Amino acid sequence: MDGGGEEVFTDGEGQMLPYSARKRGGWATFPFIAGALIGSSIAASGWANNLIVYMIEKFHVRSIDATQTFNIVAASTSLLPMVAAILADSFLGCFSIVWISSLISILGIILIALTAMLDPLLPQPCQHGSTSCPTPSKVQFCILYSGIALAAVGVAGTRFTIAAIGANQFDNSKDQRVFFNWFAISLYTSMVLGATVIVYIEENVSWVFGYWLCVAVNVIGLVVFLSGKRYYRHIKPQGSPFLSLAHVVVATIVKRKVPLSSRAEDYYHKEDGPKEKPVSLPSKSFRFPNHAAAMETEEDSKVNSWRLCSVQQVEDFKNLLRIFPLLSSGVLMCTTLPVISTLTILQTLTVDCHLGPDMKVPAGSMIVFILTSTAINLTLIDRFLFPLWKKITLRSPMPLHRIGLGHLFNMTGMAVASLVESRRLKLAQTHSVLDHPGSVVPMFVLWLVPQLVLVGLGEA
Numbered sequence: 001m002d003g004g005g006e007e008v009f010t011d012g013e014g015q016m017l018p019y020s021a022r023k024r025g026g027w028a029t030f031p032f033i034a035g036a037l038i039g040s041s042i043a044a045s046g047w048a049n050n051l052i053v054y055m056i057e058k059f060h061v062r063s064i065d066a067t068q069t070f071n072i073v074a075a076s077t078s079l080l081p082m083v084a085a086i087l088a089d090s091f092l093g094c095f096s097i098v099w100i101s102s103l104i105s106i107l108g109i110i111l112i113a114l115t116a117m118l119d120p121l122l123p124q125p126c127q128h129g130s131t132s133c134p135t136p137s138k139v140q141f142c143i144l145y146s147g148i149a150l151a152a153v154g155v156a157g158t159r160f161t162i163a164a165i166g167a168n169q170f171d172n173s174k175d176q177r178v179f180f181n182w183f184a185i186s187l188y189t190s191m192v193l194g195a196t197v198i199v200y201i202e203e204n205v206s207w208v209f210g211y212w213l214c215v216a217v218n219v220i221g222l223v224v225f226l227s228g229k230r231y232y233r234h235i236k237p238q239g240s241p242f243l244s245l246a247h248v249v250v251a252t253i254v255k256r257k258v259p260l261s262s263r264a265e266d267y268y269h270k271e272d273g274p275k276e277k278p279v280s281l282p283s284k285s286f287r288f289p290n291h292a293a294a295m296e297t298e299e300d301s302k303v304n305s306w307r308l309c310s311v312q313q314v315e316d317f318k319n320l321l322r323i324f325p326l327l328s329s330g331v332l333m334c335t336t337l338p339v340i341s342t343l344t345i346l347q348t349l350t351v352d353c354h355l356g357p358d359m360k361v362p363a364g365s366m367i368v369f370i371l372t373s374t375a376i377n378l379t380l381i382d383r384f385l386f387p388l389w390k391k392i393t394l395r396s397p398m399p400l401h402r403i404g405l406g407h408l409f410n411m412t413g414m415a416v417a418s419l420v421e422s423r424r425l426k427l428a429q430t431h432s433v434l435d436h437p438g439s440v441v442p443m444f445v446l447w448l449v450p451q452l453v454l455v456g457l458g459e460a
Contacts, residue, residue, distance in 0.1 A: 025169035025233030030179070032228025033166045037159070037183065038190040039221015040102060043214040044155045045194025047109055048073060050202050050210075050364030051148070052345050058116065058207065059123055059144060060133035063349075067342045069145075073152045074338040080156030085164070086242055093237050094165035095229070097157055102222040105154020106215060111147030113211035115140065159187075168235050188375050192368055199364040241316075244309075248317040251292035251309045258294045260287065267293045270310035282311050286318045326403070333403075333458070336410045340417055340455050341367055344448050347424060351443045361445050369449050373456025381460055406458045413454030420447055 051073065055066040088097045115121045121143050126133035136144075163183055170176045194214075202210030261267070264281045267290075282290040292309040348363035355361060381402075390396050424443055433439035 024231060025171075027175075029169045029228055029231045029233075030166070030182070032224055032231065033162060033169075034182070034186050035224030036098065036102070036221045037162050037186050039217045039219075039224065040105065040155065040158045040162075041187055041190035042194040042198065043105070043109060043218040043221075044077075044151070044159075045191040046198030046202070046214045046217075047112060047151060047211060048155075049195045049367050050199045050362070052342065053203070053349070053363050054116075054207065055144075056349070059136050059140070060126065061136075063346055067346065069148065070342055071338050073148060074341075076149075076152045077156045077159075078334070080153060081160040082242075084157040084161050088161055088164065088237070089241070090237055090243070093234060094161050094168065095232060095234055097161045098165060099222060099226060101154045101157025101161065102218065102225070103154075104150050105158060106218050106222070108147045108150025108152070108154055109211060109215050109218060111143055112151065113208065113215060115144050115147065116207040116211055165232065169233050188371055192371050195365050195368045195371070199362045203362045203364070204360075244313050245317055245320065247306060248289055248292050248309050248313055250306050252289050254307055255291045255294060255296065256288075258291050258296050260290055260294060266295055267311050268295050268308050270312065280311060282314055283318065286321055289314050289317055292317075326400075329403070329407070333407055333410055336414055336455055337370070337459070340413065340451060341370070343417060343421070344452060347421065347448055348445055350428070350439075350441050351424065351445050351448070352440055353445045355445075366445075366448065366452065369452035370456040370459070373453045374459045377457045377460035406460075409454050409458035413451050413458060416454060417451035420451060423447070 048070075052063075052066045052070050055061040055069065056063055061069075084097050084101065088094045092100075121140055123136040123140060124134040163180070166179050166183060167176050170179060198210055198213060201213060262281075267282060269280070282293055293311045293314045295308065344366045345363045348361065348366055353361040353363070386397055424441055424447075427443050428441045431442060433441060
């Protein structure tokens with residue numbers, strides 16, 4: 001009990017939680033969060049992985065233009081979560097961002113489904129044997145691209161915000177680690193289901209049925225998520241860390257000519273800051289941002305002044321600067337995934353995809369090899385490879401070792417993809433099908449698997 005008679009608990013960071021807040025959250029919320037994740041991921045994997053094929057076959061879009069659209073979608077779903085995070089932390093909270101983004105995603109997939117269902121929204125099919133196809137109208141393109149944009153924005157706002165709201169339900173780091181393990185399992189499983197079942201239905205049963213199935217699973221996921229509202233621990237928006245970083249940049253520029261002192265008393269230490277020692281000096285590395293915490297006048301002591309930051313804010317900014325080389329190298333690694341995905345889809349459309357007289361591999365399902373390779377190799381790496389490394393070298397591998405191996409396997413995967421593409425082009429030239437769209441190159445589709453497996457290993 002505290003002084004007022006209210007029972008309190010502490011979270012994993014030592015912060016006190018009232019009993020009313022402690023009653024919410026925990027593993028009771030996981031089924032609702034997992035349901036939302038599975039529904040949105042199956043839907044996203046179903047429409048996005050087959051987007052290139054749909055645009056080429058139904059809208060007669062050039063392969064290079066369809067690929068560019070897919071890359072823009074991939075980039076949006078990777079960058080827009082930062083915007084969603086700022087909105088969640090500063091204004092709306094994670095819960096609101098998830099259900100609003102889910103609605104946006106559902107609306108986008110509905111528009112895509114309408115283009116496949118309604119004849120006025122779909123271009124006329126190509127005449128048999130003709131090399132020129134009807135060009136879609138501006139209205140048809142507008143509906144299609146509006147649907148793609150809304151669906152991409154919805155995915156960006158949903159997937160990673162679900163991870164954040166899930167982590168908020170637990171007090172200690174152990175439960176959070178277990179949650180993220182199950183989060184990854186749910187994510188990969190649902191993406192594989194979308195890239196196999198949904199894509200197969202789209203190409204072999206009906207594009208209309210496949211897209212409306214995406215809408216249905218997304219709606220089910222949203223309903224499941226909203227059903228758990230009374231069980232969630234709702235964290236009030238407390239401001240975005242990006243605002244704090246911008247604060248440091250502005251204060252550093254404004255006070256760049258202020259001399260730096262060697263006394264801790266000359267720097268601002270926020271009294272209510274988390275675990276900050278009032279006698280600490282800013283670190284000597286990356287000294288220039290230290291100007292932001294230097295107190296020059298009495299006006300600088302105002303907490304809300306953009307002329308002054310606490311030492312802790314400056315150190316947080318420096319930590320970001322220190323890991324920037326690692327983050328930037330990660331950007332280079334992540335570029336291989338959309339490149340290899342789009343390349344493989346385009347290759348699959350030109351090679352022999354039959355695994356038997358009645359079975360054909362859908363081009364949009366090829367990404368399953370990346371997902372499966374990542375999932376399997378994650379287990380092999382954690383359970384066998386790294387324990388063997390530790391046994392041989394008598395020390396555990398550092399995270400940088402893992403990242404370095406990831407770069408190596410990604411480069412190897414791209415090199416293999418280059419060799420396979422060279423062989424495909426040579427076969428196309430030999431059999432005089434290079435300039436005949438729709439012709440099949442006499443090359444088995446499984447030749448494309450090694451490059452995907454290697455990239456999946458690099459991702460792991």
